[in-house]
Amino acid sequence: MDQYKRMGLFNRLTPPRGLVAGTVAAIAVAWTVSALEPGSSSTAPIVQSAIYLALLALTVANPRLKVKVVRTVQRWTINPVMRALVAIGLNPLGLAILETRGRRSGLPRRTPVGNGRKGESFWIIAEHGLRAGYVQNVRADPHVRVRLRVGLRYRWIPGIAAVLVDDDALARQRHIVAWHPLRALNAINVRVLGADLVVVHVRLDWFGKSDGAVKSTRTLESTEARKDVPVNN
Incomplete structure (x- = not known):
């Protein structure tokens, strides 16, 4: 029974297929765009990365x-x-x-x-x-x-x-x-x-x-x- 409970918890905490890859890609795009802009601040990609990671966590939770x-x-x-x-x-x-x-x-x-x-x-x-x-x-x-x-x-x-x-x-x-x-x-x-x-x-x-x-x-x-x-x- 405990094993089934652990498996159920694991399944609930596993992100949907493709979500992690999509999050990583979105963060990479945000930082790439920032890097291509001379003199740009890192604030925007940091905020965007935080939003993407928060959405990932919310999807799991x-x-x-x-x-x-x-x-x-x-x-x-x-x-x-x-x-x-x-x-x-x-x-x-x-x-x-x-x-x-x-x-x-x-x-x-x-x-x-x-x-x-x-x-x-x-x-x-x-x-x-x-x-x-x-x-x-x-x-x-x-x-x-x-x-x-x-x-x-x-x-x-x-x-x-x-x-x-x-x-x-x-x-x-x-x-x-x-x-x-x-x-x-x-x-x-x-x-x-x-x-x-x-x-x-x-x-x-x-x-x-x-x-x-x-x-x-x-x-x-x-x-x-x-x-x-x-x-x-």
């Missing part, structure tokens, strides 16, 4: 509390700014906007996400897992739109989304990044801010022919993970 804290900050500060920037054509981080329909209100909900477009597929690594509001919206109604830059203009592309609970989020993330610097930066942020990653796949409909006669979300969740580019664990 209380993942639910971390999700609440990060979601609150994102909802009231980061997301509105990014939505406004993309709306006027400015997108320094190379993000996209995912539009879902609120599962309770029925109103459009727009969330900045990493640009995970691969051909006719759009991949999202949701840092808050099944707790994310847009993930819950997708499970209630898979019909979504994604605002992407096509050529010199931004367009809304309709699609059908599915939550792939059995897909390997870290392996999928590595495939999405593919040495792209902005996607790599977003991947670091997702790992640092996240607590329970999950994959969302959107099948883009470039000709706008998506309609209600589509497979159910449950069917999509079980089939889409086996389509497209395979991921090696």
Whole structure:
């Protein structure tokens, strides 16, 4: 019995896969940027490193509390700014906007996400897992739109989304990044801010022919993970 208790405690105190690597990468980026600025103070990278380490500790100690804290900050500060920037054509981080329909209100909900477009597929690594509001919206109604830059203009592309609970989020993330610097930066942020990653796949409909006669979300969740580019664990 004591052995099982110790194993349970060990599991609870073990950080999620990829979190430590993401934290180390985020700290390295902070110090690298500081080093590249002549005469810059070390205060900023020290503060950033402390924040990243605090998020790591909070993830281990209380993942639910971390999700609440990060979601609150994102909802009231980061997301509105990014939505406004993309709306006027400015997108320094190379993000996209995912539009879902609120599962309770029925109103459009727009969330900045990493640009995970691969051909006719759009991949999202949701840092808050099944707790994310847009993930819950997708499970209630898979019909979504994604605002992407096509050529010199931004367009809304309709699609059908599915939550792939059995897909390997870290392996999928590595495939999405593919040495792209902005996607790599977003991947670091997702790992640092996240607590329970999950994959969302959107099948883009470039000709706008998506309609209600589509497979159910449950069917999509079980089939889409086996389509497209395979991921090696």
